[in-house]
Amino acid sequence: MKRTFLKTVAIVLATVAVGGAFAADITGAGATFPFPMYAKWAEAYKKETGTGLNYQSIGSSGGIRQIRAKTVAFGATDAPVSGADLEKDGMVQFPAIIGGTVPVINLEGFKPGELRVNGTVLAEMFLGKISKWNDPKLAALNPGKTLPNQNITVVHRADGSGTTFNWTDYLAAVSKEWADTVGKGAAVKWPAASSVGGKGNEGVAANVTRVKGAIGYVEYAYVKKNNMNFLQLQNADGKFVSPDDTTFAAAAANADWFSVPGMGISMVNAKGANSWPVSTASFILMYKDPADKAQSAEVLKFFDWAFKNGKAMAAELDYVPLPDALTAEIRSKVWSQIKK
Amino acid sequence: MSVGTTMSAQSAPARTADAPTKSMVSIARRQRLQDIFFHRLTQSLSLLVLVALLAIIVSLFVYAWPAFHKFGVQFIWRVEWDIINEEFGAAIAIVGTLASAGIALVIAVPLAFGIALFLTETCPVWLRRPLGTAVELLAAVPSIIYGMFGLFVFAPLFADYFQMPVQKLLGSMPLVGFLFGGSTNGFGILAAGIVLAFMVLPFVAAVMRDVFEIVPPILRESAYGLGCTTWEVVRRVVLPYTQKGVIGGIMLGLGRALGETMAVTFVIGNANRMPTSLFSPGTSIASTLANEFGEAADFHLSTLFALGFLLFVITFVVLSAAKILMLRAEKAKGL
Numbered sequence: 001m002k003r004t005f006l007k008t009v010a011i012v013l014a015t016v017a018v019g020g021a022f023a024a025d026i027t028g029a030g031a032t033f034p035f036p037m038y039a040k041w042a043e044a045y046k047k048e049t050g051t052g053l054n055y056q057s058i059g060s061s062g063g064i065r066q067i068r069a070k071t072v073a074f075g076a077t078d079a080p081v082s083g084a085d086l087e088k089d090g091m092v093q094f095p096a097i098i099g100g101t102v103p104v105i106n107l108e109g110f111k112p113g114e115l116r117v118n119g120t121v122l123a124e125m126f127l128g129k130i131s132k133w134n135d136p137k138l139a140a141l142n143p144g145k146t147l148p149n150q151n152i153t154v155v156h157r158a159d160g161s162g163t164t165f166n167w168t169d170y171l172a173a174v175s176k177e178w179a180d181t182v183g184k185g186a187a188v189k190w191p192a193a194s195s196v197g198g199k200g201n202e203g204v205a206a207n208v209t210r211v212k213g214a215i216g217y218v219e220y221a222y223v224k225k226n227n228m229n230f231l232q233l234q235n236a237d238g239k240f241v242s243p244d245d246t247t248f249a250a251a252a253a254n255a256d257w258f259s260v261p262g263m264g265i266s267m268v269n270a271k272g273a274n275s276w277p278v279s280t281a282s283f284i285l286m287y288k289d290p291a292d293k294a295q296s297a298e299v300l301k302f303f304d305w306a307f308k309n310g311k312a313m314a315a316e317l318d319y320v321p322l323p324d325a326l327t328a329e330i331r332s333k334v335w336s337q338i339k340k
Numbered sequence: 341m342s343v344g345t346t347m348s349a350q351s352a353p354a355r356t357a358d359a360p361t362k363s364m365v366s367i368a369r370r371q372r373l374q375d376i377f378f379h380r381l382t383q384s385l386s387l388l389v390l391v392a393l394l395a396i397i398v399s400l401f402v403y404a405w406p407a408f409h410k411f412g413v414q415f416i417w418r419v420e421w422d423i424i425n426e427e428f429g430a431a432i433a434i435v436g437t438l439a440s441a442g443i444a445l446v447i448a449v450p451l452a453f454g455i456a457l458f459l460t461e462t463c464p465v466w467l468r469r470p471l472g473t474a475v476e477l478l479a480a481v482p483s484i485i486y487g488m489f490g491l492f493v494f495a496p497l498f499a500d501y502f503q504m505p506v507q508k509l510l511g512s513m514p515l516v517g518f519l520f521g522g523s524t525n526g527f528g529i530l531a532a533g534i535v536l537a538f539m540v541l542p543f544v545a546a547v548m549r550d551v552f553e554i555v556p557p558i559l560r561e562s563a564y565g566l567g568c569t570t571w572e573v574v575r576r577v578v579l580p581y582t583q584k585g586v587i588g589g590i591m592l593g594l595g596r597a598l599g600e601t602m603a604v605t606f607v608i609g610n611a612n613r614m615p616t617s618l619f620s621p622g623t624s625i626a627s628t629l630a631n632e633f634g635e636a637a638d639f640h641l642s643t644l645f646a647l648g649f650l651l652f653v654i655t656f657v658v659l660s661a662a663k664i665l666m667l668r669a670e671k672a673k674g675l
Binding site for chain 1 (some may be wrong): 496525611623632
């Protein structure tokens with residue numbers, strides 16, 4: 001009896017020790033927006049290599065905080081860290097996936113994508129200057145449509161968020177007034193008198209679907225998942241486009257990634273006839289001289305594998321994978337800086 | 341273990357009626373040691389509560405210090421919450437917290453009083469148990485459920501069937517009209533207060549029922565025997581007798597309403613603006629913390645700790661005010 005017990009203990013201990021040695025899971029933390037993508041990649045990667053990924057989607061600022069505290073092997077953020085800060089912390093930054101933020105609405109009698117707006121009118125709606133759906137400026141953009149005399153309720157993120165950073169980055173790019181009075185950031189002072197906050201993409205989606213006449217912004221995945229009504233947006237070339245992976249990819253195609261240190265370029269209001277104006281990349285942060293070099297190498301292996309084999313999975317989830325030319329440059333110019 | 345020996349030791353002198361034997365002295369000494377040990381143990385356990393409380397206050401204050409240092413006492417009444425420019429003030433969140441909790445109590449206390457009264461005084465006996473259990477069960481529902489109910493069921497109905505008609509009816513009235521102005525999208529201070537009222541109602545009602553039940557039947561029956569009506573019995577006998585418990589129950593509800601996080605976050609609107617009417621969206625201290633803590637860094641984080649510290653202070657002030665009121669009432673009665 002006693003011997004069997006000891007034996008079991010020994011076996012359990014041995015398994016833990018061996019298992020621990022083999023399956024050293026990669027640890028990462030940060031942005032919620034790419035989480036579904038990373039989770040899917042990680043699942044397939046684990047099947048192939050046996051190495052798992054432990055990614056905590058705690059938000060972009062949380063990801064930056066965790067990598068600075070060195071509790072994770074990589075951090076993930078939607079709002080890029082500036083070149084100066086990267087230099088100071090001894091970190092590198094590279095994009096991993098591209099997606100888009102979409103204005104969603106709740107207005108009876110219109111199909112998804114039936115109504116159109118341009119950047120300035122959208123900014124005025126979020127500023128609270130346009131407070132009714134039948135405002136002449138909205139009507140002028142939508143000839144032949146009968147817009148209801150309904151109050152606009154602006155729904156925004158109540159928590160700090162990379163999505164908010166991208167959204168306000170866009171509004172600041174298209175509206176001088178927005179740039180001057182509100183600015184851009186992971187959380188801003190929402191000026192519209194009607195604005196209410198929701199926690200997370202889910203919270204904004206829930207509030208928009210509950211409140212008649214609401215307008216909000218969510219990641220594209222949530223538009224599809226909740227079958228939400230969205231607006232067409234006018235891009236920098238003056239064309240009205242709908243959000244999907246082709247228009248996100250078109251915006252990314254014209255990006256000059258290495259024009260900014262840390263590749264932290266803003267793709268908002270990108271040129272190109274087919275570009276979705278609020279397309280954004282999600283970034284990965286790593287140390288140049290990591291404390292745990294084995295872990296760091298595993299992270300690079302994971303992203304190397306994902307860049308090569310993860311494209312079909314990205315398309316399934318409506319994310320845009322990085323083009324091969326760009327991933328080759330990331331390997332040669334960015335990953336080469338990380339000590340192995 | 342010592343029960344058996346103690347028993348025999350106690351019965352021993354009855355038989356022999358002698359001077360204390362050696363074994364009895366040792367037993368007494370051991371029991372004394374046990375008593376001291378037990379006394380110390382329970383004492384240190386209760387002191388632990390005090391230590392934990394102090395540790396929480398101190399660590400909250402230490403983390404909050406940068407915010408208090410920068411803004412001073414003004415932090416409490418500054419109407420500003422601008423994360424980008426790092427301009428912060430607690431007034432918006434404090435007003436939201438106090439207003440929603442206040443509305444909750446105004447609605448919940450009379451209802452709870454009615455429920456408790458019915459259950460203890462006029463309810464037929466066969467209905468008493470199922471109704472009482474139902475109230476207790478409601479108190480056990482997790483707050484997130486109330487929040488989801490508030491967002492998905494209550495808010496849309498509240499917008500269409502309360503906010504809009506009331507705004508139409510009273511919105512342009514002088515003096516009170518401003519209370520019903522603003523957006524009618526189902527969120528806001530009043531919506532949060534009503535959901536909170538649903539939440540604290542069973543708590544307050546359950547406590548009130550329990551304290552009403554401990555009134556000695558002899559008091560009640562004497563009053564009825566003198567010809568009192570039910571209301572007179574409640575007003576003159578039950579309420580004075582249970583005053584302490586009733587206030588305690590209300591304070592329990594208020595404490596829950598002040599600190600409630602998720603249910604409020606769902607319906608208050610999460611807008612960092614000073615509410616101008618009952619319908620305007622606002623924010624409470626607890627919901628601001630829940631929303632912003634995950635993404636806050638550096639100075640912003642310290643202002644959130646400062647908000648937490650203020651919530652602590654508010655709760656403390658409210659509870660001590662209640663205690664003082666109670667003591668004063670007792671003194672006035674000469675108890």
